[in-house]
Amino acid sequence: MSRDWHFEADNTVCLFRAVGILIDRDMVLVQSDNGEYALPGGHVKIGETAEETLVREFSEETGLKIRCKQMIWCDESFFKWKDKDAHGIAFYYLVETSDEIVHADLTSLNDNRHVRLEWVALTEIRNLNIYPYFIRDKITDIGNGIEHFIHRD
Numbered sequence: 001m002s003r004d005w006h007f008e009a010d011n012t013v014c015l016f017r018a019v020g021i022l023i024d025r026d027m028v029l030v031q032s033d034n035g036e037y038a039l040p041g042g043h044v045k046i047g048e049t050a051e052e053t054l055v056r057e058f059s060e061e062t063g064l065k066i067r068c069k070q071m072i073w074c075d076e077s078f079f080k081w082k083d084k085d086a087h088g089i090a091f092y093y094l095v096e097t098s099d100e101i102v103h104a105d106l107t108s109l110n111d112n113r114h115v116r117l118e119w120v121a122l123t124e125i126r127n128l129n130i131y132p133y134f135i136r137d138k139i140t141d142i143g144n145g146i147e148h149f150i151h152r153d
Contacts, residue, residue: 002045013086017041018050020058020066020095021139027103027119028139029062030130037130039092040117050091058095062117068093071146075132079153094142 005016019041022029031040042057051068058066073092103119126136
């Protein structure tokens with residue numbers, strides 16, 4: 001079994017995530033937990049590419065078979081996590097599926113059953129408590145190249 005790129009040492013945490021942006025008919029799939037939102041994805045496993053992570057995570061969490069179209073964002077974030085200094089790196093990909101999409105809320109199929117998956121109108125993203133915050137503006141303004149974000153919370 002492969003280990004996640006999620007390490008803790010002393011008072012620090014280092015993690016590497018892959019995140020998918022699935023848009024269908026001006027709706028985007030998001031995950032929510034206790035009033036906080038994020039785009040779906042997961043920790044990259046050692047020996048696994050970020051794209052392989054997304055294919056696996058979407059299959060495990062939603063049952064959808066996806067394909068990564070292109071990487072659009074790279075995010076480096078520095079924040080507090082469980083009283084530790086955290087440094088996270090995330091690659092964001094536009095993804096697509098040939099599966100039939102039903103715009104209904106979902107419960108995670110995997111171990112995160114407290115996480116809800118739901119479809120939200122792109123125009124409503126600004127009203128969500130979504131992390132990282134740059135998503136509020138960029139989700140409706142996705143460029144052609146890769147954008148790099150650095151933020152400190």
